[in-house]
Amino acid sequence: MKNERQNDQWAGSVGSLEELPDGFHFNPQKLWNELEQQLPATAKKSRFFYYAAASVLIIAAAAFFISQGYQSEQSVLVVAPPAAKPTQQLILKDRQPLVGVKKAAEKQQVDIAPTKHKPLQVISREEIAATVPAETRELLPDMQMPSQAGPLILESKPAVKKTMVVATAKPAPKLKVIHLNELGIGPKMEPLDKPSWKQIALQQQAEQEEMAPAKENIKQVLYFKTPPRTSTSTTITDNH
């Protein structure tokens, strides 16, 4: 009887002991880490599946963006620049953006003429004498300064020899290319023969070929190339 009572007492107390008495050591986290490695792999598989799916998505997105950048670059190369016509064209000319105001494009009519230089008006001395103004003030607004680089067209009458006063542009001096050896400055260099020139040229070409593709690849992989602006590509030619 006494033993039975004691058994019941122990079953209630010792059997349901949920705290570890002093002097005993148990590390639940460490044991769980070991236990987790031995658990069935189904849960781990699903986690692996999520990681794999995420990585595939990232790779696909990266490939898409890179290909987009490449295609835009290709399309720019295909488009031919518009031929300049000697007519009036409607072009977009960007204004300078103001602070706090949106940049707006405005349509303007601009002369895009292929002839850059207007023919100069030729006046003979007789004509000048006939139309000499009383005062020089009247002459000044009509006077035209010749263009510097333009060709001069003369309307001359071969039958009558008259001296003409013509405003001409000073021709640009032609400079002769002289080698240093001709001047005698610096060390005298012996002229290279043909095979050595060829060798140097081949070396330079090989170096350029080595450098060029690597540069392009780096750009293609690392950067997303933005397509160039085609709308503002037409520049206003100098009409002066």
Add this chain to the structure above:
Amino acid sequence: MELRQLIRECKKNSVTAQKWLYDRFAVQFFVLCRRYQKTDAEAEETLQNGFLKVFQHMPEFVYNSDGAFVSWMKKIMVNECLQELRKKNNFFLVPETEAAEIGSCNDAIDRLSTQEIFRLITQMPVGYRTVLNLFAIEGYSHIEIAAMLNISVNTSKSQLSKARKTLQELVEKKYNYEERKAK
């Protein structure tokens, strides 16, 4: 999280649910394993194997109540402990004639706290404490213990009587030591 929901998730092999279940019962079952095993390391190993079996056999378990689930897990842990003990020890070689020498228990044991009883049980020899655990704490009969440990009923009884006697001696030793210390 409710235990029922936890079991449902564990059946789907959810690691999170398994961790929850482990956190909830790890210490309780470590104490159980430690009552059977000699060292903390052995108890940890048994606990790990026990939880593995719990998770593996979870789909076979049909939920009735929380108590039934805890009893089911406890049974798995006890079986795991016995299996480990069978591997390492050959501890039931006591002659059946000694079963008559069963002594009665001292009242001094009743005055001990739960933690002190636990500590004394872990100090007992393996064979004694196994039968004492199974009979006095887990509530198995001698016939069941005999079947579980593959021994005769008389051997089980003699082991229990020796266990009680050893426990009594340990309690006396403890009190004597404390008296001497007080003097």
